[in-house]
Amino acid sequence: MFDKANNLSARNFMKSLGKFIIFLGQLFVRRETFATYVHRIVDESIKVGYNSVFIVVIVSAFMGAVTTVQTAYNLISPLIADPIIALVVRDMTLIELAPTITAIVYAGKVGSNIAGEIGTMKITEQVDALEVMGINATSYLVLPKIVASVIMFPLLVIMAGFVSIYGGYLTALFTGVISGTDYILGIQMDFNAFQVIFALIKAVVFGFLVAAISSYKGYFTSGGALEVGQSSTNAVTSSCIAILAGDYILAYMLAPFLTP
Amino acid sequence: MIEVSNISKSFDGKQILYNISVEFEKNKTNMIIGASGTGKSVLLKCIVGLILPDEGKIEFNGRSFANASKELQTEVRREMGMLFQGGALFDSLTVEQNVMFPLNVLTKQSMDEKLDRVNFCLERVGLENANHKMPSEISGGMKKRVGIARAIVTKPNYLFCDEPNSGLDPQTSIKIDNLIKDITDEYEMTTVVVSHDMNSVLEIGDIVNFMHEGRLLWTGPSDDIGNSDVQELNEFVFAGRLMKMVKGK
Numbered sequence: 001m002f003d004k005a006n007n008l009s010a011r012n013f014m015k016s017l018g019k020f021i022i023f024l025g026q027l028f029v030r031r032e033t034f035a036t037y038v039h040r041i042v043d044e045s046i047k048v049g050y051n052s053v054f055i056v057v058i059v060s061a062f063m064g065a066v067t068t069v070q071t072a073y074n075l076i077s078p079l080i081a082d083p084i085i086a087l088v089v090r091d092m093t094l095i096e097l098a099p100t101i102t103a104i105v106y107a108g109k110v111g112s113n114i115a116g117e118i119g120t121m122k123i124t125e126q127v128d129a130l131e132v133m134g135i136n137a138t139s140y141l142v143l144p145k146i147v148a149s150v151i152m153f154p155l156l157v158i159m160a161g162f163v164s165i166y167g168g169y170l171t172a173l174f175t176g177v178i179s180g181t182d183y184i185l186g187i188q189m190d191f192n193a194f195q196v197i198f199a200l201i202k203a204v205v206f207g208f209l210v211a212a213i214s215s216y217k218g219y220f221t222s223g224g225a226l227e228v229g230q231s232s233t234n235a236v237t238s239s240c241i242a243i244l245a246g247d248y249i250l251a252y253m254l255a256p257f258l259t260p
Numbered sequence: 261m262i263e264v265s266n267i268s269k270s271f272d273g274k275q276i277l278y279n280i281s282v283e284f285e286k287n288k289t290n291m292i293i294g295a296s297g298t299g300k301s302v303l304l305k306c307i308v309g310l311i312l313p314d315e316g317k318i319e320f321n322g323r324s325f326a327n328a329s330k331e332l333q334t335e336v337r338r339e340m341g342m343l344f345q346g347g348a349l350f351d352s353l354t355v356e357q358n359v360m361f362p363l364n365v366l367t368k369q370s371m372d373e374k375l376d377r378v379n380f381c382l383e384r385v386g387l388e389n390a391n392h393k394m395p396s397e398i399s400g401g402m403k404k405r406v407g408i409a410r411a412i413v414t415k416p417n418y419l420f421c422d423e424p425n426s427g428l429d430p431q432t433s434i435k436i437d438n439l440i441k442d443i444t445d446e447y448e449m450t451t452v453v454v455s456h457d458m459n460s461v462l463e464i465g466d467i468v469n470f471m472h473e474g475r476l477l478w479t480g481p482s483d484d485i486g487n488s489d490v491q492e493l494n495e496f497v498f499a500g501r502l503m504k505m506v507k508g509k
Binding site: 029030032036120121124125126128129131132133134135136140 | 305308309310330331333334335336337338340342344345346348349350351361362364365366420
């Protein structure tokens with residue numbers, strides 16, 4: 001009974017994966033002119049990047065503040081120097097929090113928006129209208145979103161890392177859990193530049209996953225307003241799962257490079 | 261001319277179209293009529309390539325389309341204009357940008373040329389002052405007219421209309437119908453209109469194709485539609501009270 005159910009789930013998963021890969025393959029056939037894509041990528045970059053700055057700043061600032069306070073309360077020991085608190089905040093922020101937590105927030109904001117937009121276009125026959133004009137709707141609509149996301153999300157992660165560490169610094173100053181001098185000293189201590197590269201590799205992968213999965217969910221929407229809502233929810237859920245799975249795989253592959 | 265030969269289509273084991281063969285003539289308004297759920301829209305979507313038929317052949321002026329390469333399909337599609345049931349205007353673009361959209365993507369005209377053409381088409385459909393309105397700011401009838409303007413902006417050889425007057429009041433419906441008819445004559449297009457509105461059929465239909473339960477049951481000039489001996493067609497045509505009164509007289 002359970003074996004049958006597992007086989008069915010596995011088969012459905014493989015079917016969806018195959019459909020997803022074919023969908024991605026469609027992005028590169030019957031392309032439009034380069035100039036068309038440039039305009040679309042600029043528009044999409046504003047939508048996915050610039051419009052996400054506010055939420056990313058808010059989340060990152062609090063992420064840094066909370067990390068600083070909690071790390072400080074967990075490392076109260078005469079054997080641990082205060083700058084270590086800042087070192088922990090920096091490492092957590094760069095390696096994990098800035099790319100991953102920002103990606104989850106990004107999936108919630110941008111992923112649902114992408115799925116909702118494409119899903120609505122699908123059910124109101126706007127996608128069909130593109131196809132009848134002889135335009136590859138998949139390539140025209142989705143490729144610029146993926147490219148924009150892959151370009152803009154790493155920039156958001158860089159900003160998130162900076163704001164988070166700076167948020168931690170302000171928290172240190174205002175709460176006194178650690179002095180400003182110790183914080184500055186701590187974030188410079190034993191710095192490994194690969195942490196930044198690691199964060200950016202994650203950002204590129206997560207940016208791709210969110211845009212591609214959300215577009216896929218939106219593109220295969222059928223029905224009405226209810227189904228568009230469901231597609232948006234599924235896009236966020238699937239993107240979050242993909243982000244966490246991707247995070248684990250990347251950590252497994254790249255963590256060895258972090259050791260000095 | 262568009263030639264459809266032996267088209268069949270099923271979804272999840274349910275047969276929707278049964279071996280349909282029909283010709284749509286140039287410079288004529290070819291109607292596909294029938295009750296809801298008879299496969300009219302599926303047939304239209306097969307013709308324009310949005311749905312791949314299970315069997316059969318579709319030819320546009322002798323060029324095979326249904327199973328052609330993507331490149332040939334794109335070439336043929338660029339000679340098509342289509343008016344969708346809900347207009348299918350792009351929500352994020354103004355009326356002017358919607359109509360200009362095919363020109364932006366499919367041609368290399370200068371901005372002045374494109375604007376001239378867009379203004380001409382908007383004027384042609386009676387929307388001179390709607391350039392900067394968003395689709396959400398205009399009525400259903402205006403959306404249909406913008407849809408027609410967008411469909412004809414590239415001077416297509418084939419025009420397809422899916423329920424062009426659904427959801428419109430009778431007066432606006434007649435305006436849209438007449439616009440389709442005039443444009444067909446003006447551009448010498450092959451026009452295919454899917455409808456279940458008998459007013460439309462009588463107003464603009466040159467050739468009428470009647471579908472029932474996925475089968476093409478009758479084809480003929482619209483003037484002969486009341487004289488058919490096909491029972492299903494008679495039931496469809498004279499279902500409304502007005503048509504019954506006409507028949508009585």
